[in-house]
Amino acid sequence: MRLLTTVTAMTLWASAALAETVTTPPFIEAVHPMNGDVLGVAIGPGGPGVEFSSTETNGGLYRLGQTTVQIPMSDGKGLRNPTGLTVADGMIYLVDGNEILAVTAEGDVLWRVADGREGVFLWNIELAADGRLLVSDFGNGRFVSVNRTDGAISDFAPGLHLPTLARFTVAADAIWAITWGSDADFDSTLYRVSQNGSEWKADAVTSGFGNAEAVALQGESILVGGYRGHETAPAARLIRVDPATGTVAGLTMGGDTQGISDIMIDGDTVYLTFPPDAKYSRFPTADLK
Numbered sequence: 001m002r003l004l005t006t007v008t009a010m011t012l013w014a015s016a017a018l019a020e021t022v023t024t025p026p027f028i029e030a031v032h033p034m035n036g037d038v039l040g041v042a043i044g045p046g047g048p049g050v051e052f053s054s055t056e057t058n059g060g061l062y063r064l065g066q067t068t069v070q071i072p073m074s075d076g077k078g079l080r081n082p083t084g085l086t087v088a089d090g091m092i093y094l095v096d097g098n099e100i101l102a103v104t105a106e107g108d109v110l111w112r113v114a115d116g117r118e119g120v121f122l123w124n125i126e127l128a129a130d131g132r133l134l135v136s137d138f139g140n141g142r143f144v145s146v147n148r149t150d151g152a153i154s155d156f157a158p159g160l161h162l163p164t165l166a167r168f169t170v171a172a173d174a175i176w177a178i179t180w181g182s183d184a185d186f187d188s189t190l191y192r193v194s195q196n197g198s199e200w201k202a203d204a205v206t207s208g209f210g211n212a213e214a215v216a217l218q219g220e221s222i223l224v225g226g227y228r229g230h231e232t233a234p235a236a237r238l239i240r241v242d243p244a245t246g247t248v249a250g251l252t253m254g255g256d257t258q259g260i261s262d263i264m265i266d267g268d269t270v271y272l273t274f275p276p277d278a279k280y281s282r283f284p285t286a287d288l289k
Contacts, residue, residue: 225260
């Protein structure tokens with residue numbers, strides 16, 4: 001029997017029936033609902049400046065709520081700095097540095113596979129249209145494809161290179177991806193990645209974001225989240241983009257935080273993750289403003 005680490009968390013309820021803000025462990029990077037729970041991955045208390053260069057297993061997978069429970073990995077290896085997770089058919093898939101894991105809700109590790117190529121730092125993981133996993137490699141500015149059965153890694157869209165590739169979302173006819181850019185300029189860029197025959201291409205939709213990390217498709221719009229807004233709305237943490245024109249509009253949601261690392265939309269509910277503030281919020285998509 002494995003012991004579970006618990007952390008008491010405060011839940012702040014807003015007026016909307018499904019709106020809440022939940023405190024989390026420090027530097028929670030992404031959350032995902034699963035069977036009535038909300039799961040999250042955190043990189044550890046030192047934050048990116050410390051944890052991303054560390055080999056210590058300070059990160060973790062958590063079941064979040066009024067009492068937060070850390071879910072230990074059954075193989076005893078722990079997690080270093082996990083930044084993304086997704087759920088499919090009752091399984092949790094997450095990325096941790098150069099590793100990809102498949103685990104159950106109790107932390108039983110089905111497989112753990114490392115991408116041993118130089119410079120790999122896996123950032124985000126999503127379910128692709130063909131049932132495989134699609135993963136962004138921040139370190140090499142590329143995508144990789146992963147077999148859900150055994151974790152086998154293969155190249156995806158060879159020749160496509162997007163430096164500082166962060167998160168992405170999979171749509172019916174394209175992949176919408178955001179790059180982190182530099183820490184001084186407003187040069188994060190939103191791309192539409194699409195296939196023409198056997199060739200993949202990345203078209204820049206709009207730029208001018210400051211350290212953008214998150215992207216999601218919401219209706220006919222694209223939502224972009226980050227740490228320094230947009231050059232036209234630097235105080236905003238959440239930006240709405242018209243994909244047809246590239247027009248941007250700053251939203252108020254998250255404006256009182258230090259930044260948004262992930263946007264997850266599940267039906268009519270949106271989840272925003274705020275790592276430096278150690279919290280996430282969820283609310284109806286109708287409340288986005």
